[in-house]
Amino acid sequence: MARIEPKTLRIGAGAGFQGDRIDPAVVLASQGGLDYLVLECLAERTIAAAQLRRLQEPGTGFDPLLEARMEALLPFVERSGLRIVTNMGAADPVGAGKVTIAIARRLNLRVKVAAVTGDDVLRLVKPGMTALETGRALRAHGRLVSANAYLGAEALLPALARGANVVITGRVADPSLFLAPLVHEFGWALDDWDRLARGTVVGHLLECAGQVTGGYFADPGAKDVPDLAHLGFPFADVDADGFASISKVPGTGGAVTVRTVKEQLLYEVTDPTGYVTPDVTLDLRGVRVAEVGPDRVAVGGATGRARTDTLKASVGYLAGWLGEGELTYAGANARARAALAAGVLRERLQEAVPDLELRIDHIGVDSAHKSSFGHAHDPYEVRLRVAGRADRRAVAERIGWEVEALLTNGPAGGGGLRKSVAERIGIVSTLLPRAKVAAEVTLLQSRYAAKAR
Amino acid sequence: MPRKLAELAHCRAGDKGDTLTLSLFAYRAEDYPRLVAQVTPDRVRAHLSGIVKGEVRRYELPELHALQFVCEQALAGGVTASLALDAHGKTLSYALLELELD
Numbered sequence: 001m002a003r004i005e006p007k008t009l010r011i012g013a014g015a016g017f018q019g020d021r022i023d024p025a026v027v028l029a030s031q032g033g034l035d036y037l038v039l040e041c042l043a044e045r046t047i048a049a050a051q052l053r054r055l056q057e058p059g060t061g062f063d064p065l066l067e068a069r070m071e072a073l074l075p076f077v078e079r080s081g082l083r084i085v086t087n088m089g090a091a092d093p094v095g096a097g098k099v100t101i102a103i104a105r106r107l108n109l110r111v112k113v114a115a116v117t118g119d120d121v122l123r124l125v126k127p128g129m130t131a132l133e134t135g136r137a138l139r140a141h142g143r144l145v146s147a148n149a150y151l152g153a154e155a156l157l158p159a160l161a162r163g164a165n166v167v168i169t170g171r172v173a174d175p176s177l178f179l180a181p182l183v184h185e186f187g188w189a190l191d192d193w194d195r196l197a198r199g200t201v202v203g204h205l206l207e208c209a210g211q212v213t214g215g216y217f218a219d220p221g222a223k224d225v226p227d228l229a230h231l232g233f234p235f236a237d238v239d240a241d242g243f244a245s246i247s248k249v250p251g252t253g254g255a256v257t258v259r260t261v262k263e264q265l266l267y268e269v270t271d272p273t274g275y276v277t278p279d280v281t282l283d284l285r286g287v288r289v290a291e292v293g294p295d296r297v298a299v300g301g302a303t304g305r306a307r308t309d310t311l312k313a314s315v316g317y318l319a320g321w322l323g324e325g326e327l328t329y330a331g332a333n334a335r336a337r338a339a340l341a342a343g344v345l346r347e348r349l350q351e352a353v354p355d356l357e358l359r360i361d362h363i364g365v366d367s368a369h370k371s372s373f374g375h376a377h378d379p380y381e382v383r384l385r386v387a388g389r390a391d392r393r394a395v396a397e398r399i400g401w402e403v404e405a406l407l408t409n410g411p412a413g414g415g416g417l418r419k420s421v422a423e424r425i426g427i428v429s430t431l432l433p434r435a436k437v438a439a440e441v442t443l444l445q446s447r448y449a450a451k452a453r
Numbered sequence: 454m455p456r457k458l459a460e461l462a463h464c465r466a467g468d469k470g471d472t473l474t475l476s477l478f479a480y481r482a483e484d485y486p487r488l489v490a491q492v493t494p495d496r497v498r499a500h501l502s503g504i505v506k507g508e509v510r511r512y513e514l515p516e517l518h519a520l521q522f523v524c525e526q527a528l529a530g531g532v533t534a535s536l537a538l539d540a541h542g543k544t545l546s547y548a549l550l551e552l553e554l555d
Contacts, residue, residue, distance in 0.1 A: 045532065133470050133531070216465065216543075223463055259463065259478065262517050266476035268467030270523050272512045288516050301516070319533050359536035367537075368544045370503035373551040387536040426533035427470075 009185050011178055011202070012235035014073065015039040015086075016209030018046050018063065022072050024210065024233040024252070029076040031249050032235055036181045037076075039069060039086035040174050040207045047171055048316025048425045050090035051146035061092030062099070070103045070166075077165050078109045085156065085177050089168040091146070093117050096168045097444045114164030116155055118439035119171040121313050122147040124432055131315070131428035141426055142317035149313040149432055152278030154190055155439035156180035162443060171314065173277050175203025178236075186240045196280040197304030198242025201287060205246055205264050205299065209233045212246060212264040214254035227253030247296040256295040265289070265299075278311055278434075280304040310431040319426035323388050323396030325403025326363075328416040330381035337411040338362050338382040344410055345386055348402050353395055361385040383416075389424070396421045459550035462488060466546040471534075473505065473527035473542045475549050477520045485518040491554050497522055500552050504545065522549070 012034045014025030018041045029037055041063050054061030063069075066088045076082045089096040097115035104111045125147040127139035138144060148171035157180060159167045169177070182188065182199040190196070205212050212234050214225035225231075232252025238244040246256055265287060269275050275282040286301040329337045342360045349356055361367035363383035386403055390396040400419025407414055458477075461484045467474040477492065479485040494509040501509075507525030514521060528542050529535035539545075 219463070222459070262478055262519060263463070263465040263476060265517070266467075266474070266514070266519060266521050267465055268469055268474055269476075269521065270469050270472055270474060272514060272521050285514060286516065322536070357536065361538055363538070368539050369548040369551075371548075373548070385538060387538075389534075389536060424533060427531075429470075 008237045008239050009036070009182060010034050010235055010237050011036045011038060011181060011206065013038055013040070013206040013209040013233050015041050015069065016207060016211060017041065018043060018065070020209055022069060024231060025069070026072050027249055027252060028233050028235060029073050029082060034082055034235060035185075036083050036085060037073065038177045038206065039084065039088060040177060040209070041065070042087040042090055042171065044314050044427045045316070045425055047090050047148050047314070048146040048427065050092070051316065052425065054091050059095060062090045062096035063088035066096050066099060067103060070100050071107070074100070074104055074107060074109055074111060074166075077111055083165045083167070083181070085167045085181065087169045087172055087177060089115060089170045091120070091170060093168045093170050094442050097442065100166055100168065101444050111166050112164050112443065112445040113166045113168060114159030114162065115442040115444065116151070116159055116167060116169040116172070116439055117442065118155065118437060119148045119151050119169070121149045121432060121437060124436055125313060125315055125430060129430045131430060133428050138315055138317070138428065138430060141428055142319050144315060144317050145425065146316035147313050149311045149437045150278050151311070151437070151439055152176045152307070153180035153183050154279070157184055158441045160184040162441070164443065173279070174207040175200045175277055176279055178203030178206055179279055182238055182242065191306070193280050193304030193306060194302075195242045197282045197302040198244070198300065199238070200277055200280055200282050200304070201265070201284070201299060201302045202236045202238055202242070202244045205261060206234055206236055208264060208267065210254065211267065212260055213248050213256055214260055217260050217263060223259065225253075225255050229253060243298070243300040245292060245296050245298045256297050258289050258291055258297055261289050261297045261299065274305070276308055278307065280307050309434050311434050311437050312429050313432050315428050315430055317426045317428070319424040320389050320391045321393050321396035321421060322424050323390065323399035323421045324386065325400035325419040326383055326385045326417070327403055327406055327414045328381055328383045329411065329414055331413065334380065334382045335362070335365065335378065337413065338384045340411045341384050341406050341414060345402055345406065349388070349399065352398060353390070356388050356390060356395070358386065358388045393421060456553055457550065458492065458552040458554060461554070462550065464546035464549050466542055466544070468528055468532070468541045471526055471528050471531040473524040473545060475522040475524065475546060477522065477549065479518040482518050485515070487554070488520060489513060492520060492552065494522070496552065497524070497549065501527070501545075501548060504548065
């Protein structure tokens with residue numbers, strides 16, 4: 001089982017998705033005794049959306065919460081020597097670095113920021129290349145707007161070696177954000193597959209922040225989690241061989257148990273025998289977990305094989321427009337009135353737009369699982385939801401408009417209208433030769449920062 | 454004897470494009486063989502036939518008392534193409550737990 005050597009590194013997870021909560025990160029930074037705080041904020045679609053935003057309005061290609069997070073956390077970089085690693089650079093890591101320097105200046109803090117770029121591979125991706133998911137040419141999916149390679153831990157090493165205390169990236173594989181500090185601090189070789197595998201497991205467990213401390217887990221009576229309202233974010237104490245224990249700051253809500261850790265260990269893993277990251281091919285079959293203290297779980301036993309010669313790139317394309325509308329029916333015969341409304345809508349929309357791709361859900365009955373698995377179901381209220389995809393905005397808008405018209409032209413007692421229309425960005429993947437993708441580091445340092453008074 | 458899978462196991466759903474992962478864990482180690490015997494890929498495929506259109510692969514992870522199900526074509530084309538309310542399939546762990554055991 002895992003053993004903890006005297007020299008360990010403590011890495012915390014301060015965000016697990018773009019819109020994650022900020023307060024738990026502040027608790028970690030102020031009370032966690034961390035060496036590194038990693039903020040993972042970039043989903044597949046987020047970076048394509050950021051790319052579009054940047055095209056429309058230059059200077060907006062990084063994470064919209066960058067300033068809020070940095071204002072809350074930068075003071076701890078200077079105060080306690082904490083180093084921050086984050087992918088909040090999104091489509092513009094250098095721009096994010098400049099904003100971070102400006103915040104440091106305003107707060108009168110000295111920081112050295114490194115922006116890691118090179119993930120933007122739109123120039124390398126040819127429209128004739130094949131999409132992994134569909135087997136069709138990329139161009140067949142729609143107009144390409146972004147292509148970002150998943151960089152590995154290696155891309156962050158020069159930034160750490162040059163003493164940056166804030167490292168800001170664009171697309172980097174999530175666990176690699178955590179693996180990079182381990183490789184840097186412990187001097188692991190980039191072909192030390194078993195250590196890289198164990199470090200990748202640590203990253204994988206931490207990358208969704210609260211999902212390993214009781215978030216996305218609690219189920220009253222079956223899997224109780226104390227004080228979920230004040231859910232604490234996790235940290236790992238990792239030794240020089242990559243054996244680790246996962247824990248959280250005492251006094252915070254949530255729980256770190258064998259169960260929470262196991263659920264996160266397999267989360268989104270499509271092959272536990274060979275999980276490919278840019279750094280290593282990971283085998284989870286030997287992983288063991290054990291409770292070694294209150295809210296502390298030891299993890300070890302992963303093994304690794306050589307990394308692949310290719311890097312995966314996420315390619316974003318314009319995928320048309322989504323139109324939606326919702327309306328509630330309640331009380332006697334609610335389900336039948338909702339069904340009548342659904343039939344009316346279908347007729348009206350299909351007469352207006354014959355080839356419209358349409359989905360109608362009865363929320364409260366069968367919207368989530370297309371079945372209520374044998375429960376006899378006569379709900380007190382039903383929320384009708386209509387969604388459709390269209391190539392043109394005006395057609396997508398028609399969907400919400402017809403739902404709205406049900407208020408006066410549909411069954412009795414429909415209320416609580418919501419309608420929306422949104423542009424959709426599609427994502428497919430392709431593989432690029434690793435050697436073609438070159439990461440770069442831009443240092444933005446103290447000359448921007450205010451002198452200490 | 455417990456009848457619903459939910460009484461013996463907990464589950465977490467994850468997504469990668471149009472692929473759904475369902476990680477199933479026995480609450481008690483002694484129930485794991487029963488999960489291995491009864492929660493087969495074919496049964497999962499049949500149980501989720503309204504949702505999963507492609508292949509279901511199962512990995513056994515005895516150290517963790519876990520089964521990992523990887524379900525293809527399970528998310529109505531993935532987040533982009535899907536018109537579903539829960540395009541990521543986050544709620545589908547509880548669909549699996551509705552499975553009735555023998």
